[in-house]
Amino acid sequence: MANAALLRLSRSDRVRRLSTRVPATRAVVDRFVAGETEADAVRTVQALIGRGLTATVDRLGEDVTTRAQATATAQAYTGLLDRLADAGAVPAAEVSLKLSALGQGLDDSLALDGARRVCEAAARVGTTVSVDMEDHTTVDRTLAAVHALRVDFPWVAAVVQSALRRTPGDLADLVGPGSRVRLVKGAYAEPAAVAHPAKADVDAAYDRCLALLMAGSGHPQVATHDLDRVDRAVALAAEHGRTADSWELQMLYGIRSDEQDRLRALGHQVRVYVPYGADWYAYFVRRLAERPANVAFFARALLHR
Numbered sequence: 001m002a003n004a005a006l007l008r009l010s011r012s013d014r015v016r017r018l019s020t021r022v023p024a025t026r027a028v029v030d031r032f033v034a035g036e037t038e039a040d041a042v043r044t045v046q047a048l049i050g051r052g053l054t055a056t057v058d059r060l061g062e063d064v065t066t067r068a069q070a071t072a073t074a075q076a077y078t079g080l081l082d083r084l085a086d087a088g089a090v091p092a093a094e095v096s097l098k099l100s101a102l103g104q105g106l107d108d109s110l111a112l113d114g115a116r117r118v119c120e121a122a123a124r125v126g127t128t129v130s131v132d133m134e135d136h137t138t139v140d141r142t143l144a145a146v147h148a149l150r151v152d153f154p155w156v157a158a159v160v161q162s163a164l165r166r167t168p169g170d171l172a173d174l175v176g177p178g179s180r181v182r183l184v185k186g187a188y189a190e191p192a193a194v195a196h197p198a199k200a201d202v203d204a205a206y207d208r209c210l211a212l213l214m215a216g217s218g219h220p221q222v223a224t225h226d227l228d229r230v231d232r233a234v235a236l237a238a239e240h241g242r243t244a245d246s247w248e249l250q251m252l253y254g255i256r257s258d259e260q261d262r263l264r265a266l267g268h269q270v271r272v273y274v275p276y277g278a279d280w281y282a283y284f285v286r287r288l289a290e291r292p293a294n295v296a297f298f299a300r301a302l303l304h305r
């Protein structure tokens, strides 16, 4: 499981300022982030499509503190969707957004209006939107927003986290026809009252959620780099007679690219989550926290700068 002390750093403005000033950080960040500009993101997506993969593009940034920033996020996403369409990358590429980047921390209706504008732009260019899940304090409001968006845009994907004890209950409303649901383990430091503290329990919960999704009539999106979980997904899909286009695997940009290609070659749909933008700090620290070896890799890059 992710390292809780490191995850706390993802919310520290002081460490954010310090680490973004160290030039050597950039080289390590580039392993996980596709670049700072829309052009970088589009180029990365085109390369993934060339490998037979699909993509979901995330404009980095979260927890905005002003209405102007929230509006700017929605505008940036509509611009990104136009760029992806101009490059011929839709519908293979869609977008992933965080409601906290659209002002959820300020006002739920501000975030919902912003998300609606992004969905309208996605519908116009012929692709889809996924709503990322953030920490447990936001789950009710985020799922309510997804349900509200699905009235007009039934293809909006929800994300659920197996680390949270509540998730099997949430899935009851999410396994219906056509429902796109991304299943993840969960990337946030959560209290034991709401989340399983032990990795083995998160993995077991992942398998239970996976079984519910595969047995349902929605479109499961199995987002993990854990190959035991991937094998289980493949077996369950076969058991339920699912066709290759009725579910998909998802992995993050820069993690297990060889597996992305191997799984695609076996005939599975594989979507890569592509983050881009200047505000990479919190995302980057969550990736470091997931794997001690990443911290060592980062430390070595700093020492050799």
Ligand code: FAD
Residues within 6 Å of the ligand: 001, 131, 132, 133, 134, 159, 161, 182, 184, 185, 186, 187, 188, 223, 224, 225, 226, 227, 250, 251, 252, 255, 256, 272, 273, 286, 287, 288, 290, 291, 294
């Ligand atoms: P783990 O058991 O953590 O990892 C399994 C193996 O994968 C590791 O042993 C290692 O070999 C490799 N691995 C995992 N992480 C890394 C890493 N950072 N660097 C290098 N190798 C690694 N979380 C949310 O809370 N909300 C979201 O909306 C969300 N969206 C996601 C979208 C996608 C497409 C994916 C793949 C993940 C997303 N996550 C999200 C993150 C997720 O919750 C996990 O934190 C992350 O995927 C690591 O867990 P794992 O399932 O890969 O399993």
